[in-house]
Amino acid sequence: MIRQIFGFIAKFRDPFTYGTAVVVAAVLYLTASSLDRGQQNDLTSLFLLMTLALAWNLVGGYGGQFSLGHSIFVGVGSYATAVILTLLGWPLIPTMIIAAVMSALIGLLLAYPLLRLRGPYLAVGSLGMAVAAYGWMINWDFTKASQAYAMPKEAQVDFATMYQFATVLLLIAIVSIVALVRSPLGLRLVALRDNELGAASIGVKRVRTLLPVWALSGLLTGAMGAVYAVQQGTLTVDGTFNIQFSLDAAIICVIGGLGTLSGPFIGAIIIYFLRKYSAEYQNYALLIEAVVLVIVVRFFPAGIVGLISKGFRAIVHRRAAAQK
Amino acid sequence: MDFVNNLVSGLLLGGLYAVAALGLSIVFGTMKLVNLMHGQLLILGAYLTSMLIAVIGGGDPLLVGIAAAAILAVLIYPVQRYIITPVMAQGEEPPMTVTFGISVVITTLLIIIFKSSPLPTWTVDYATTQWEIFGVRIREIYVIATGIALLFVLALMWILKRTAFGRQVRAASIDAEAAGLVGIDVKKTYARVMSLSSFVAAIAGVLIALSFSVAPTTGTGWLLRAFTVVVIGGLGSLPGTLIGGFIVGLVETAGAVWIGPQYRDVIVFGVLVVILLVRPNGLFAKVAKA
Numbered sequence: 055m056i057r058q059i060f061g062f063i064a065k066f067r068d069p070f071t072y073g074t075a076v077v078v079a080a081v082l083y084l085t086a087s088s089l090d091r092g093q094q095n096d097l098t099s100l101f102l103l104m105t106l107a108l109a110w111n112l113v114g115g116y117g118g119q120f121s122l123g124h125s126i127f128v129g130v131g132s133y134a135t136a137v138i139l140t141l142l143g144w145p146l147i148p149t150m151i152i153a154a155v156m157s158a159l160i161g162l163l164l165a166y167p168l169l170r171l172r173g174p175y176l177a178v179g180s181l182g183m184a185v186a187a188y189g190w191m192i193n194w195d196f197t198k199a200s201q202a203y204a205m206p207k208e209a210q211v212d213f214a215t216m217y218q219f220a221t222v223l224l225l226i227a228i229v230s231i232v233a234l235v236r237s238p239l240g241l242r243l244v245a246l247r248d249n250e251l252g253a254a255s256i257g258v259k260r261v262r263t264l265l266p267v268w269a270l271s272g273l274l275t276g277a278m279g280a281v282y283a284v285q286q287g288t289l290t291v292d293g294t295f296n297i298q299f300s301l302d303a304a305i306i307c308v309i310g311g312l313g314t315l316s317g318p319f320i321g322a323i324i325i326y327f328l329r330k331y332s333a334e335y336q337n338y339a340l341l342i343e344a345v346v347l348v349i350v351v352r353f354f355p356a357g358i359v360g361l362i363s364k365g366f367r368a369i370v371h372r373r374a375a376a377q378k
Numbered sequence: 379m380d381f382v383n384n385l386v387s388g389l390l391l392g393g394l395y396a397v398a399a400l401g402l403s404i405v406f407g408t409m410k411l412v413n414l415m416h417g418q419l420l421i422l423g424a425y426l427t428s429m430l431i432a433v434i435g436g437g438d439p440l441l442v443g444i445a446a447a448a449i450l451a452v453l454i455y456p457v458q459r460y461i462i463t464p465v466m467a468q469g470e471e472p473p474m475t476v477t478f479g480i481s482v483v484i485t486t487l488l489i490i491i492f493k494s495s496p497l498p499t500w501t502v503d504y505a506t507t508q509w510e511i512f513g514v515r516i517r518e519i520y521v522i523a524t525g526i527a528l529l530f531v532l533a534l535m536w537i538l539k540r541t542a543f544g545r546q547v548r549a550a551s552i553d554a555e556a557a558g559l560v561g562i563d564v565k566k567t568y569a570r571v572m573s574l575s576s577f578v579a580a581i582a583g584v585l586i587a588l589s590f591s592v593a594p595t596t597g598t599g600w601l602l603r604a605f606t607v608v609v610i611g612g613l614g615s616l617p618g619t620l621i622g623g624f625i626v627g628l629v630e631t632a633g634a635v636w637i638g639p640q641y642r643d644v645i646v647f648g649v650l651v652v653i654l655l656v657r658p659n660g661l662f663a664k665v666a667k668a
Binding site for chain 2: 118120167168170171173174175177178179181182183185186188189190192193297301304308337338340341343344345347348351352355
């Protein structure tokens with residue numbers, strides 16, 4: 055019986071995943087007005103954290119490339135939104151789309167050289183890029199250097215709209231990531247991660263596979279930065295080009311489960327609530343986070359998702375054994 | 379004269395960078411581990427020294443630093459033995475993630491205990507004295523740092539080449555499995571290497587605190603500087619680390635003079651990224667001897 059149910063789900067896996075995501079997002083979108091402003095703001099933060107983690111997971115989890123440079127995308131997305139709105143006065147939504155596209159281009163630009171590096175070198179190389187970008191931005195007069203950059207009036211939307219932006223963005227992130235991971239490109243991506251030599255021997259090209267993945271990750275993270283800019287209202291280099299974004303994304307994915315679809319969601323919810331309910335003890339929250347990270351890597355390398363599926367498998371096996 | 383002045387101060391600053399990078403270099407050279415908590419070990423060394431001075435009620439930072447370094451080495455031993463080494467079987471990235479997690483633990487603990495304000499500076503003569511030799515002005519602390527860098531490189535090379543422990547380390551770094559088969563306890567050896575590395579790091583941390591302002595969050599910047607030094611010098615090579623330190627010191631001083639001191643970080647980390655891209659194994663990459 056259980057096996058048949060699973061077989062049924064497997065058969066309709068793709069429509070099931072997309073359908074669920076669309077329905078849930080539609081419900082969230084339409085019920086925006088029933089939430090109060092605090093809830094709208096909280097959920098926006100949570101959805102943005104999820105989007106960030108999902109986008110990072112594409113590169114760091116499925117691609118096996120431990121990027122510590124994703125803060126650049128957040129920064130580019132948010133500052134591009136602010137600068138375009140201020141200088142060109144475009145409407146908000148096209149601006150955010152253009153900002154995301156710019157971030158995707160930056161993704162290509164960074165990934166092309168970074169892809170020569172592997173493993174820990176890529177992590178350190180991308181960290182160097184992030185710190186260099188921060189050092190550049192904090193001195194760049196065009197974006198008011200270390201001073202705050204106020205978002206113009208066009209970006210001041212009410213909480214419900216902001217929440218709807220975040221919902222739509224999260225939906226786009228889920229659908230595009232599922233589509234990519236289950237496409238031939240996604241298979242090549244995972245093959246490269248699991249066995250680069252083996253994948254290369256059957257004709258998988260490393261750079262050609264990874265570039266579009268970095269571009270998509272940059273696009274989604276940049277869009278997240280754009281919505282984040284709208285939520286914040288005022289931008290600072292410290293608040294946007296902060297390495298903390300890369301670290302958050304990596305911690306969330308490692309705790310939830312690297313290279314899984316549900317891992318970033320579970321990790322994001324854990325981290326979000328840990329921070330929310332220990333806001334006065336910010337440093338203690340970070341301490342707990344770090345300790346949890348170490349414990350998860352040390353004892354549960356597959357993350358919480360790995361732990362759950364292991365337990366689940368054990369139950370199914372026991373059932374199967376009992377039936378025999 | 380300005381040119382000579384900058385050249386000399388750049389080189390001597392490089393000596394300080396070399397000490398800061400030595401610990402990272404030996405850990406990478408023997409375990410192939412990218413130790414992301416190295417920056418925090420440096421800072422922790424400075425804070426431990428400061429605490430010890432407060433407990434003793436005075437004392438020379440460098441001498442007290444030796445005691446602090448010994449304490450740090452003892453503290454780090456179990457961390458490597460029971461947390462990092464077991465994870466090393468999973469591949470390259472998990473141990474790196476663990477060291478990153480520990481680095482956040484160290485930073486937040488320091489912030490909780492000492493708040494995020496910088497460490498109060500120690501008032502010792504050699505931290506502020508400037509010598510003037512043939513019109514060239516040099517900071518005494520940089521000279522001391524460069525001297526300690528040379529001393530440590532020679533001492534570490536002697537340990538690795540001439541002692542039984544050094545032979546075990548080299549055997550474990552060439553082939554851990556074979557080393558295990560001939561009776562070397564590889565796990566203990568790794569933990570000892572990490573202890574040695576944190577001992578050197580703590581002394582380097584004291585030198586850093588004597589020359590610059592140190593706060594709980596300054597570790598990451600020093601990690602990246604140390605990493606730049608190690609990458610330029612060839613990963614795992616001790617003399618290379620010394621040369622790498624001098625190069626980074628010169629580049630940073632030159633950049634500060636020609637482009638502007640506020641772009642120091644951009645220049646150093648830009649150089650790091652460019653070198654990683656052009657020569658992923660370092661400028662002077664050879665088969666690591668250490």
